[in-house]
Amino acid sequence: MSASPAALDVLMHRRSDRHFADRPLEPGVAEALFEAFRWAPSSNNRQPWRLLVAESPEAVRAYDEALSEGNRAWATVAPLKLVLVGNPSEQPDRDGLQCFMLDCGLALENLLVQGCAMGLTAHAMVGWDAAKVIAGFSIPEPMRPVALIAVGYRGRVEDLAPAVREKDLRPRTRRPIDEIVVRDRFAAK
Numbered sequence: 001m002s003a004s005p006a007a008l009d010v011l012m013h014r015r016s017d018r019h020f021a022d023r024p025l026e027p028g029v030a031e032a033l034f035e036a037f038r039w040a041p042s043s044n045n046r047q048p049w050r051l052l053v054a055e056s057p058e059a060v061r062a063y064d065e066a067l068s069e070g071n072r073a074w075a076t077v078a079p080l081k082l083v084l085v086g087n088p089s090e091q092p093d094r095d096g097l098q099c100f101m102l103d104c105g106l107a108l109e110n111l112l113v114q115g116c117a118m119g120l121t122a123h124a125m126v127g128w129d130a131a132k133v134i135a136g137f138s139i140p141e142p143m144r145p146v147a148l149i150a151v152g153y154r155g156r157v158e159d160l161a162p163a164v165r166e167k168d169l170r171p172r173t174r175r176p177i178d179e180i181v182v183r184d185r186f187a188a189k
């Protein structure tokens, strides 16, 4: 059986770019991302995720202010600002593994891949202040912000500050398959 070229092509060309265009998204674009997000698999189909959309000027300000300095240098331009929120009470841990995080990660990837397929750049971030995100969006206990996501069309990479531009011009790399795929058992040390 051959690998699906359709899925692989999008997966291999998706990238977390930072050069956003100051261009709004057409009607329906955000909804397609939400649709991809909600169709992610999750343990026991518990779907322990929410997606908060920063729309009002107050919410956008709270979003931008919560970003780390490094992320604020580029992410504020994005027209669609999302907060992925996980609910640990909707997905029990197993052997100390936070399963809600795994489910949220799958939903996040669905959204990133759908964004790429639609010609967008969708960029996940862990660089933000959790206390500011929780307070700014009134996230109730026990929910937890998991990732902020900036989405938009690509603009001109030349418009980025040099330090940020350099990141977007770097080639994407991955560990080779023979380093990450273990056959039968891990070798004894």
Ligand SMILES: Cc1cc2nc3c(=O)[nH]c(=O)nc-3n(C[C@H](O)[C@H](O)[C@H](O)COP(=O)(O)O)c2cc1C
Binding pocket: 014, 015, 016, 017, 071, 123, 124, 125, 126, 127, 128, 147, 172
């Ligand atoms: C959960 C998660 C958090 C990330 N947080 C940040 C971040 O705070 N700032 C940033 O510039 N990039 C962030 N990234 C982007 C990664 O740096 C990027 O995915 C990685 O370098 C691989 O590049 P690629 O997505 O273009 O393949 C994050 C990615 C993921 C999946």
